[in-house]
Amino acid sequence: xxxxxxxxxxxAVARYLAAQMTIVDGEKMPIFGGVWAIFGHGxxxxxxxxxxxxxxxxxxxxxxxxQGMAHAAIAYTKxxxxxxxxxxxxxxxxxxxxxxxxxxxxxxxxxxxLLLPGDVFANRxxxxxxxxxxDFADGTVSANDCFRPVSRYFDRITxxxxxxxxxxxxMQVLTDPADCGPVTLALCQDTQAEAYDYPAAFFDEKVWAxxxxxxxxxxxxxxxxxxxTADKPVIIAGGGVLYSEATETLKRFAEAHEIPIVETxxxxxxxxxxxxxxxxxxxxxxxxxxNGLAEEADVILAVGTRLQDFTTGSWALFKNPAVEFIGxxxxxxxxxxxxxxxxxxxxxxxxDALSAGLKNWKARGEWVMEAEELKIGWLKDADSATAPTNVxxxxxxxxxxxxxxxxxxxxxxxxxxxxxxxxxxxxxxxxAPGNYHLEYGFSCMGYEIAGGLGVKLARPDDEVVVxxxxxxxxxxxxxxxxxxxxxxxxxxxxxxxxxYGCINRLQMGTGGANFNNLFRDTYHEEMPQxxxxxxxxxxxxxxxxxxxxxxxxxxxxxxxxxDRTSVIVIxxxxxxxxxxxxxxxxxxxxxxxxRAEVREKRAEYEKLIKGQRIG
Numbered sequence: 001x002x003x004x005x006x007x008x009x010x011x012a013v014a015r016y017l018a019a020q021m022t023i024v025d026g027e028k029m030p031i032f033g034g035v036w037a038i039f040g041h042g043x044x045x046x047x048x049x050x051x052x053x054x055x056x057x058x059x060x061x062x063x064x065x066x067q068g069m070a071h072a073a074i075a076y077t078k079x080x081x082x083x084x085x086x087x088x089x090x091x092x093x094x095x096x097x098x099x100x101x102x103x104x105x106x107x108x109x110x111x112x113x114l115l116l117p118g119d120v121f122a123n124r125x126x127x128x129x130x131x132x133x134x135d136f137a138d139g140t141v142s143a144n145d146c147f148r149p150v151s152r153y154f155d156r157i158t159x160x161x162x163x164x165x166x167x168x169x170x171m172q173v174l175t176d177p178a179d180c181g182p183v184t185l186a187l188c189q190d191t192q193a194e195a196y197d198y199p200a201a202f203f204d205e206k207v208w209a210x211x212x213x214x215x216x217x218x219x220x221x222x223x224x225x226x227x228x229t230a231d232k233p234v235i236i237a238g239g240g241v242l243y244s245e246a247t248e249t250l251k252r253f254a255e256a257h258e259i260p261i262v263e264t265x266x267x268x269x270x271x272x273x274x275x276x277x278x279x280x281x282x283x284x285x286x287x288x289x290x291n292g293l294a295e296e297a298d299v300i301l302a303v304g305t306r307l308q309d310f311t312t313g314s315w316a317l318f319k320n321p322a323v324e325f326i327g328x329x330x331x332x333x334x335x336x337x338x339x340x341x342x343x344x345x346x347x348x349x350x351x352d353a354l355s356a357g358l359k360n361w362k363a364r365g366e367w368v369m370e371a372e373e374l375k376i377g378w379l380k381d382a383d384s385a386t387a388p389t390n391v392x393x394x395x396x397x398x399x400x401x402x403x404x405x406x407x408x409x410x411x412x413x414x415x416x417x418x419x420x421x422x423x424x425x426x427x428x429x430x431x432a433p434g435n436y437h438l439e440y441g442f443s444c445m446g447y448e449i450a451g452g453l454g455v456k457l458a459r460p461d462d463e464v465v466v467x468x469x470x471x472x473x474x475x476x477x478x479x480x481x482x483x484x485x486x487x488x489x490x491x492x493x494x495x496x497x498x499x500y501g502c503i504n505r506l507q508m509g510t511g512g513a514n515f516n517n518l519f520r521d522t523y524h525e526e527m528p529q530x531x532x533x534x535x536x537x538x539x540x541x542x543x544x545x546x547x548x549x550x551x552x553x554x555x556x557x558x559x560x561x562x563d564r565t566s567v568i569v570i571x572x573x574x575x576x577x578x579x580x581x582x583x584x585x586x587x588x589x590x591x592x593x594x595r596a597e598v599r600e601k602r603a604e605y606e607k608l609i610k611g612q613r614i615g
């Protein structure tokens with residue numbers, strides 16, 4: 001296309017986004033699944049008018065909370081394995097800063113998210129405008145500078161022509177496997193409305209294909225040599241396996257070389273739970289099978305994982321003093337952690353290259369037999385933990401068991417913070433990639449319902465079940481109303497343990513007194529009695545409270561038949577967790593305390609930290 005098109009900067013943004021395409025399962029489609037928008041004075045006149053003009057090509061969705069809509073956008077791209085994404089636009093001030101938490105979440109989890117907050121006037125004539133944050137020492141600062149540390153790329157657009165290089169750079173970051181993360185383009189509100197003669201070619205359709213980085217020959221050779229010396233190798237499967245669409249490649253690799261696989265929170269569902277080489281979750285929330293193998297392993301092939309402390313048991317899990325790590329990752333920052341041998345490559349390409357170099361090499365049969373025996377033992381423990389009983393308050397594990405039995409292994413479970421992620425990591429049994437959707441990189445309370453909405457938009461034909469605690473529900477539940485409004489059916493299981501049960505257990509585990517977590521241990525003139533079912537019903541959902549696991553299973557069966565969002569509330573025990581599996585987690589205990597319990601836990605802590613790997 002030749003010539004120019006006269007558009008406002010906001011119109012140019014909208015038209016450019018609509019022209020960006022991707023390929024999914026051989027089909028070309030828009031890379032942006034839509035734009036989430038809450039309009040205010042900083043974006044309604046500019047971006048609002050621009051999005052209206054192309055609503056048939058680039059749908060706009062209205063949310064109830066800016067953080068919630070950004071969470072939904074993040075969940076959408078995670079459920080799409082980073083092949084598709086969404087944008088979010090807000091006004092200036094609180095509308096913009098409400099998205100900072102979501103930006104941090106996307107940053108930690110290496111997920112693409114395009115944020116388009118309104119900004120102050122570039123011409124500064126009406127300063128200070130409504131909601132403007134003024135820095136007494138720096139006239140260039142606005143509230144949007146909060147996004148700088150949690151954005152992979154940040155730009156403030158003060159002239160309409162600046163949007164051209166900014167959008168090109170934004171797309172490069174959003175689609176790059178190594179630098180992937182949130183992009184913030186702060187759009188000055190007067191600049192949004194200014195016109196410019198844009199080159200027509202700028203709006204030509206562009207297809208973004210995933211880049212598959214091949215490994216360096218020397219790094220590959222060292223990795224192959226190291227693996228071939230292993231007596232007890234283990235593969236850690238991280239989220240990068242899913243984002244690379246390398247699940248079948250990983251399966252072939254593991255089977256060809258007979259190497260057991262353990263899964264991180266982000267990597268869970270890389271292999272079907274039933275696969276004989278899949279030992280399940282690893283680390284602090286790991287199965288006894290995975291952690292037993294990790295303790296003995298002499299070579300760890302870490303694929304697409306950033307090796308956070310929950311995965312590594314705060315770097316105290318790996319007990320073999322001779323253990324070596326191979327970091328297969330697109331990002332050198334992650335590939336070289338803890339003195340690992342870096343293998344900088346796409347997961348799919350890297351595994352294929354490794355397999356070709358290993359040829360017919362396989363791990364020792366005794367090692368695989370040990371793994372299979374450990375898994376049999378773990379499955380018995382898991383069945384015991386999830387089995388229903390007639391207790392007044394069931395455990396989280398028993399609720400998980402009911403959900404799994406009633407909705408089946410093909411349902412997509414969505415969760416985030418609190419005690420549930422640990423139980424789900426151990427106990428949920430996914431059958432296909434993406435059927436386990438946990439946000440545990442940032443462990444962000446309030447992600448759950450908004451995240452479920454994003455998953456449903458990405459996977460409309462799937463049964464999506466959100467498991468959420470009462471604490472997270474209270475923090476951010478507004479997108480429940482959005483799911484009803486949009487007809488995006490969710491099944492939400494709300495576990496009410498009357499407070500922050502997970503942190504209460506952590507408090508007890510470090511010697512602290514029960515304080516300010518469960519409602520019964522807070523300052524209150526009246527004990528809260530929150531009717532969650534009534535609240536959910538007020539937002540248009542079908543809602544009910546059940547009194548037992550049997551009632552929960554019946555309610556889940558009915559919810560499955562329903563065509564709108566259902567919320568099922570059940571009271572649970574705040575203290576019970578699955579005892580089998582798991583590992584120590586480094587939470588610093590005070591050196592000095594008046595409490596004998598704290599001093600006792602400090603003595604235990606000082607012994608445990610000696611087992612951590614250094615460097």
